[in-house]
Amino acid sequence: MxxxxxxxxxxxxxxxxxxxxxxxxxxxxxxxxxxxxxxxxxxxxxxxxxxxxxxxxxxxxxxxxxxxxxxxxxxxxxxxxxxxxxxxxxxxxxxxxxxxxxxxxxxxxxxxxxxxxxxQVDAVAARLLDGIPCTREQALRAAGVRRGRYRRALEAGLSQGQEFDRAVSFEGGAELLAVIVLLAELPWFQEKVTAGDLAREVRAWLDIAPQLELGDDVEELLANRRRRRAGGL
Known part of the structure; x- marks a missing residue:
């Protein structure tokens, strides 16, 4: 020892x-x-x-x-x-x-x-929710900003790297990514939490989670860029 x-x-x-x-x-x-x-x-x-x-x-x-x-x-x-x-x-x-x-x-x-x-499940779910650094309204607004910046950067043909990173960065972006990371863990808790108010808060965040992603149109632009790079274009 x-x-x-x-x-x-x-x-x-x-x-x-x-x-x-x-x-x-x-x-x-x-x-x-x-x-x-x-x-x-x-x-x-x-x-x-x-x-x-x-x-x-x-x-x-x-x-x-x-x-x-x-x-x-x-x-x-x-x-x-x-x-x-x-x-x-x-x-x-x-x-x-x-x-x-x-x-x-x-x-x-x-x-x-x-x-x-x-x-315990309820305690950890409460910790997860307490760790979300913004309100749902703020997260939705930030997600809209993020989508717009990605779309403009991709439509402008900016290549991946520092130039692209600067174009898509914005105040509140790091907090939004933290929200997305935490929400990815939340579905496991949905059927396990026992406190009613906690269960309602879990459902409310899961309801908006899809709206925080980049969206199909931006994902398609990203996929097009990957295909062009793979083809050497």
Whole structure:
């Protein structure tokens, strides 16, 4: 077992995982601070998320060791994600939300008898919706802007690259893409959420999801460009 009183001097996430998963939850944050590689917070977040991925994945030999069962792995992953959110600088909250989503799916798939509240279906659906960075009206307006910019850029014959990227970029574009990414995860929750208000909000977002895409006409323009490039025209 590693010495948890000093920072790790090498990158060995499996060894770190074996050491940390057996620590009492109330002692885990301090152990993570001591063991985390001495790198910028963003890279420390990636280190913690690697431990989260190990907890998620059945086939790691560490997860077959005596005393390490699914319930312990779930509790450990929940504590790790809480640590990332509270103490590390994560610039992409969608990444963390998707971690919660995959654990909610794991809980359902495995029929886990005990799971942290943060991994329950309703809690994760609420987190997903809370993470959407705009209203439905704002998303629909942004989608209209995006379609228009793509159409004009394609009709002007702009080639893929920096010129095209500049032509289609607009204020609010990154937020719209985050919405699209999150909504792609939402259908799984539709028949599983139990709270009535939450179910209604899920349906309301899914109802407008098709309207946030580029649309058939723009997709056809994109397909035409791909065909021209493939034909060397």
């Amino acid at each position: 590693m010495n948890l009183n000093s920072p790790s001097d090498r990158y060995n996430p499996i060894a770190d995982y074996r050491s940390l998963i057996r620590i009492e939850p109330q002692q885990l944050p301090e152990a993570l601070r001591r063991l985390a590689p001495p790198v910028p917070p963003g890279r420390r977040a990636r280190w913690v998320l690697t431990l989260v991925d190990i907890a998620f994945t059945d086939y790691y030999p560490a997860n077959k060791e005596q005393g390490i069962d699914l319930e312990l792995r779930l509790a450990f992953a929940s504590s790790l994600l809480d640590f990332v959110e509270q103490e590390l600088d994560v610039h992409d909250p969608v990444t963390i939300t998707r971690e919660y989503i995959k654990f909610a799916r794991l809980v359902v798939q495995k029929g886990a008898r005990e799971a942290p509240a943060s991994f």
